[in-house]
Amino acid sequence: MNNSINIMSELSMNDLNSKFFEIMQNETNAEDAANFIFESVCEDVTLGVLFEFHHGLKTGLTELIEGEKEEEEGYKIVNSPECDVFGFSLLKKTPDSNCSCPNCERPVSATRFAPHLEKCMGMGRNSSRIASRRIASNSREPTSYAGLLSDDEDDADWSGGSLQSDRRKRRMKNNHNKRSSKIHKGHRNNNGNHNSDSNEGATYETMSANEKKNLLLQICGVVSEHTKKLCTRSTRCPQHTEEQRRALRNSVLEPSTPESQTMGLADEAGSPLDSSPSSSCSSSSRKRDRHRAAPKMKNKRDRNMSPNGRD
Amino acid sequence: MNDSGCIHLSNFKAAKGANPYKIVHAFFVSCTSYEARRYKATSCLCFACGQTGPRMHSCLHCIYFACYGGHVLDHSKTKKHFLYVDLSYGNIYCAQCQDYIYDREFTDISRTLRMKEAKSLGISVPFTPWLPNANEAMALRRMRKRRLISPHTTIGLRGLQNLGSTCFMNCIVQTLIHTPLLRDYFLGEKHKCKTQGSGKCLVCEVSKLFQEFYSGAKTPLTLHRLLHLIWTHARHLAGYEQQDAHEFFIATLDVLHRHCMNGVEDTEKKENGRCNCIIDQIFTGGLQSDVVCTSCSGVSTTIDPFWDISLDVAGPGSLQACLERFTRAEHLGSAAKIKCSNCRAYRESTKQLTLETLPIVASFHLKRFEHSSQIDRKISTFVSFPAELDMTPFMSTHRRAVDAADNNNAPQGIFEDNRYSLFAVVNHLGSLDAGHYTAYVRQMKGSWFKCDDHMITRASLREVLDSEGYLLFYHKTVLEYECDVS
Incomplete structure (x- = not known):
């Protein structure tokens, strides 16, 4: 094998090709050649790993990348049956925070953001009804939000204020309507339709x-x-x-x-x-409707198999 | 970091520049053309012993090849030529320093020529280790503290605020954040966005989320911008009332897939007509559908991309049994005749679905919600699912071999490894009317957590496997290198 390669450097490509086929006719040569190639590849790959390692050490890159390990103390998982991994009590509610609605840029209570956004984007089941009422009230009182607020008073987030002030408004409205029920469920139906499953004055008995x-x-x-x-x-x-x-x-x-x-x-x-x-x-x-988990599954398999909007 | 070579190389570069290195590299290291490969094949032999090795080097001062078995040293002694190019990787050996030395200019030349080589051979660019640029090196020097992910810290975990029945979103986000390859992609800051800072790109938003999860902060996150972006770009979700986690998952992948294109030049967009965005690279597989005519046995085959597989839940069983049913040949019956192109007539036929290509992340959706005109119901039947899953039996190639009853010639080669391991499970608790979603996610091997909105608690694998299971996510265990030789 090595001898034949020695000769090669003096040969033209054509000669080399014919010489190659001639040598490979011999099974022992072919096997030698296969082993030679395998070993060369192995050596090359090993050398690559060594060079990478050497490069890291010599240039200081390894040291630079590794740096120093950050102190873990502040991030340790809390192991307690009463807490989650961060050490927050499992029983306590997380404090609510406000976020700014990306659609209308108003501050909205985070826990009420999704229902707000649904209406804000005009996507919900009732959005068209709400929208048309809003338009109507706006045309009556173009410069005021008053009509808008009383129209949608279940929609706390529209007030843009804190929940408390909203509650206060509600309570005022409630008193005004002379509604004795403390059950908030009734509030939505301020337009006269009495809620059928209202629990006014109800006791468990x-x-x-x-x-x-x-x-x-x-x-x-x-x-x-x-x-x-x-x-x-x-x-x-x-x-x-x-x-x-x-x-x-x-x-x-x-x-x-x-x-x-x-x-x-x-x-x-x-x-x-x-x-x-x-x-x-x-x-x-x-x-x-709201808590329906999985809407219409008919033909789901067919639909799922071809991801949306792709050819 | 010091990669400015050595004094001997600096002197050489001052006298002769980088050109001698470029030429040696282009011809005998990277071989950027057919000509070069011919030269290398015919002439790279040690000038002293005529051997092909060990470890061939080329003198940088004159035309001279020598092996590392002593002849490099001989040449440097007799000729006082001290710099040599190693012909496997293009690294410089300095005989005066008696070591390999690394020069950034030469390293960059080497990388450029490697790309040229790959182009000339029509192969993908070979792997090269990451090198920081000047800014990155500075940042690494300034900030020496390294944050490590360990099973004992909360790094990588974060609770998500419920925004008013948005648990369907929270569990999908937890799943995506804990998808190993997505994590590598985003923490490696691979998303380069043209719309940067506009706040309109969902991929940028997810990128920010990853930073938040790994920031070490403990307070729950509020995903209001994410929800807004998804609803804006997937109007069909029709907002708040439609809160199926599966539907949300598919819609999110779709929006991400579309937004991935924001940062990509038109020319790179499609490789062999296939989208190569990160979402498609990770989640897309190919589903093969074979329709066989019962008269002439002619087969009509189509392959469609898929992001997930929806499986019928018919009585207690296992995921494997569901998949077995899914890939079984099905007689379409006399009512559903299909035109056979062979017979040129409508014929009865059988249809079989198999997996032609597997995605890196295999997502299974157990159809636990039944909606018909008569009844809407949830099927809470127990379906067991394994922590480790071999997908080989459901592959098109495997099925063909089995059907041919020719197991000895099974085409699945020794290189094929279709093992998957479970990394996330989304569960639906409660009834159809009032329900709640939670997710189990694997933070690292053997370390599971239950994500229930803002609450993250430790979980055991047993607990995960005993849960009902609505969406199951598996990650490929062994990743193959791409080898698309055109």
């Missing part, structure tokens, strides 16, 4: 098991010691503790069924039901 269950999926439900009324704030209301809520659910939904347990769990896991009291979960049909 008068409700069916199913009604209780549904209600407790949506509200805190703890019974006040003073007024003997149900707390209608969200399932994460700060007024009452998780323990109180759990105790209530255990007593109201007894005998303790697996269902009631799962329900309790779902609450802790942060059920997607709006956690803000100004939630617009008004009618059961609306709620149903």
Whole structure:
């Protein structure tokens, strides 16, 4: 093999080709050649790794890249059954913050951002209705937002203010309407349609098991010691503790069924039901739509197989 | 970092410039043309011993090839020529320093010529290790602290604020953030965007998200800009009411795929008619559909791209059983006759789906939600899924071999490795009407976390595998190098 290569440097390419085929006719030569190629490739690859390593050491690049290990102390995972990995209590609600809506640039409560954006972008089921009403009220009162606010009073985020001021407005509106109910569910239907599943003055005694269950999926439900009324704030209301809520659910939904347990769990896991009291979960049909998990699956397979908008 | 060679090389460059190096490299190292390859094949032998090695070098001062087995040294002693080019990689050996030395100018020349070589041979550019530019080197020097990802820290984890029933988005974002190849892409800052700073590019937004996840901050993130961008660019999601995590996943991939094109020149956009954006590189596979005519056995084959596979849930079983059913030949029946191009008539036929090419990330969607005119229901049947999955049985090539009952000639070569490992699971809890999504994600091997909006807690693999499973995400275990020789 080596001898034949020695001769090669003096030969033309044509000669080289014919010589090559002649040599490769011999099986031993062919095997030698294959081994030679394999070894050369191996050597080359090994050399490449060594050069990379040498380059890093010689130029100081390895040292530069490795630097110094950052102190891990501040980032250690918290191992506690009551906390998540960051050390936040599993029972405590995260403090709400405001974010600026990229569509209308108004400050919006983060926990209410999605329903706001839906309306803001005019995408929701009711958006056309809301939009047309807004246009109508704007034409009546072109320079004021007053009409707009009262039109949509379930839409807390439109006020642009804090939740509290919004609540105050609502309360004022409520008093004005002489509505005694503390249940916020009724608010949406200020246009006269009385809410059919309104729970005004309701106590747990008068409700069916199913009604209780549904209600407790949506509200805190703890019974006040003073007024003997149900707390209608969200399932994460700060007024009452998780323990109180759990105790209530255990007593109201007894005998303790697996269902009631799962329900309790779902609450802790942060059920997607709006956690803000100004939630617009008004009618059961609306709620149903909102929390529908997977819409129309017909022909899904066919559709999925060809990613959208691609040829 | 010091890559300015040595005093001997500096003196040489001052006298003769970089041209001698360029010529030696172009002809005998990178061989940028057919001519050059011919020269190399016929003349790269040691001038002293006539051998092809070990480790051939070329003198930088005169025309002289020598092997490292002593003849480089001989030449440097007799001729006082001290600089040599190694002919495998183009590195410089200095006989006075008695070591290889590295000069940035020469390194850059070497890289340029390597690209020329790849172009001349029609192959992809070979791997070269990363080198920092002057700014990057400065940044590395100034900021010496290195943040490491370890199973004991929260680096790479972040809770996501629920924006009002947006758990469907949060679980998909957690999945994307924990997709190993996407992480490498974004933390490597590979997305170069033309619209930079406009706030309109979803890929830029995801890039920012990665920075947030790895920043070490602990407070939950608010994804309001992301939601706005996706709804703006995927109007069909029709907003808030339609909150299926699967639909959101596909829509997000689609918007990302479209926005990836923002930073790409038109000429680079398509390689062999195939999109090579990062989303397609990671998520796109090819689904083969074979329709066989029952009369003439003629086969009509089409291949369609896919991003995920939707599987029917029919009774308790396993993911593998679902895939087995998915790839089984199906008789289309007499009511669905298809025109056979062979028979030129409408015939009954069978249809079989197989996987022609596998994506790097295989996403499975278990169809747990049934919607028909009579009933809408959720199927909570237990479907087991493995931590490690071999996709070979569902490949087109494998199925052909099995059908031919010719297992000895199975075309799957020894190089084919179709193993996948689970890295994310999205679960739907509760009923159809009131539900909640959570995700399990793998931060690193053996380290699982449960993501429930703002709450991130540790999870065990057992817990993950025992969960119901709605969307399952698997990552290819072994990545092959691209070898598209045209």
